Amino acid sequence: MPAQTLAARAGHWLWTCRAGFEPHLYEELEWAGAHPRLLGEALVESETVTGLSPAFARAGYRVVVSLTGGTPDAVAEAAAKAVRSLPGGGPWVVQSFTPDTPRGNTLAAPAEAMEAAVRARLPPERLVDDAQRAREAGAVLVGLCMAPDGVTVVGAVPAREALSLAAGGRRRMKRAGESPSRAAMKLEEALDGLAFEPGRGDVCVDLGAAPGGWTQRLVSRGARVVAVDPARLMPELAANKRVQHVQESAFAYAPEEPADWLFCDMAWRPLEVAQLLAKWGRRGWARHLVANIKLPMKDKNPVLLRVRQTLEKEGGWEGLTVRQLYHDRDEVTVTAHRMK
Template identity: 65%
Template sequence: MLGEVLVESDQRPTEPPVFARTGIRVLGSFESRQAPEKLAELIVDRVKQAAPTGSLVLQAFTPDSPAGNRLADEADALLETVRTRLPKDRLLEETWRAREAGAMLVELCVAPGAVMVGSVPAREALSLSPGGRQRMRRPGDAPSRAAMKLEEALINMPFEPGRGEVCVDLGAAPGGWTQRLVARGARVIAVDTAKLLPELAEHQRVEHVHMSAFDYTPEEPADWLFCDMAWRPLEVAQLLAKWGRRGWATHLVANIKLPMKDKNPILLRVRHILTEDGGWQSLTIRQLYHDRDEVTVTAHRAGTL
């Protein structure tokens, strides 16, 4: 342990950790009592050794703990000091372009008593946000905080629902995810026995199917399947597997609730059901910043990438 909420390992895990927000290869660790200018020199030296060429995305974060959060201003100040010592033509300002540009993500972790610098290729990063804390603003017209979970899930994907694409939203009511999909120009089939917000129920690109998600059968394959139901995780996984197995959707974004204390055995079974029974590929399971006792699943149907 490096400190509260920070964990180190000598080996890289074979699967991305579900409950980790970020993961970096530590290039150096320094005592934080040193002058900021000296710290910046040490950090820049390590960065240049590890990544002598190519584009860089430079970020700073603090551990997500009470003691860590108090160091936010210190982290911002150190970030700016380091930034001035790196060639401007190497710093990529548009973080969202980091993966396609083949950039290296460099993160400064300012923790109580220590400062660490680490890196990871942006294409392999768990998140492109500092420390994996992707803070989303809840839209003023959003019916619930569920909208933030969806926005965070989509911002971490290489693509998202486009204008005119067909999205099925299982367990849609009251419409938090449907609302955000409509805002992107998609056509949404919202499946739920409960009511949607009136403005969504009357929207020309929303079809509300008053039916249980477990009983619904689509008339034609959809581009995207979305699901955020407060239901037993294995039953939800089996439902999503059915959609993959029958080719009813191309892309998947789902939220799986995990209220139990020992979550890992259930996660292993969820992964098996989705991949082995459902045929979903490129599966990711992550607890995002806006998730609570739940995880977000993304996947694609075989042969769609």
């Protein structure tokens, strides 16, 4: 780790990740030939982007300008100038963030103040707040990264291509009051990024379902859920007519009819889980997949590569996305679908 945060280079890419995952993100970018450089805690730069989105990046922006030092006014002025220099006449979604680290988080208030100062210097008619709607309107997501050691980076990415629409990929969610487990937020974040979502009447199989956070979210969307887990479900779910609890190992379970969606949050070895999900794909037992893959090992990328290969080559799963979401810890979330 550099002793001081390094400035990013204009035209390069700025990536931010979960604290402590910089080496994994760096390695991923290096393997992809993107020539990475570690800038500081939770911040990695790369010279280029490659076809596959990096799994360990929460958000990524093309660097417009990197500023070091300067008064808040001077930084806001230079940042606003950089935003005005962006090509195209579409709307801008301007979002500040700090690296998600103890040092970075102390900068939250100045970062918010900088965002307000930058916005005040931009034509109001170009600014939009609702990133979701802005994506459809072809907006550019502008990231103002305030990092320790006086480094501020202004980056931009078309909202349609952004890894996340949340500032710095920090997709905070209110904890749903009725939700039985924190895991539910991981599911909601995963569903957020999908073009279509499970809904009324869909048949979902939830492997590793207990205590039932995911199952509960799916039921509340109107789906029918087969919850497969040797462990017990929350009593109110076990009693729900739209939930069938199969109290056995997911490795022994075979569905009676194909499902619309396969969910998996099993706390089990990633390569064995990938084999199981590949079997579901091969046999056409589900059309859509959302799986949380646990990666407790030190060397995560080689395992992740094999997981990808197993799902695609042995399972026929397509359109694979592999992302460490904001709510993911030592794990990544995979989504995919099957055409037939």
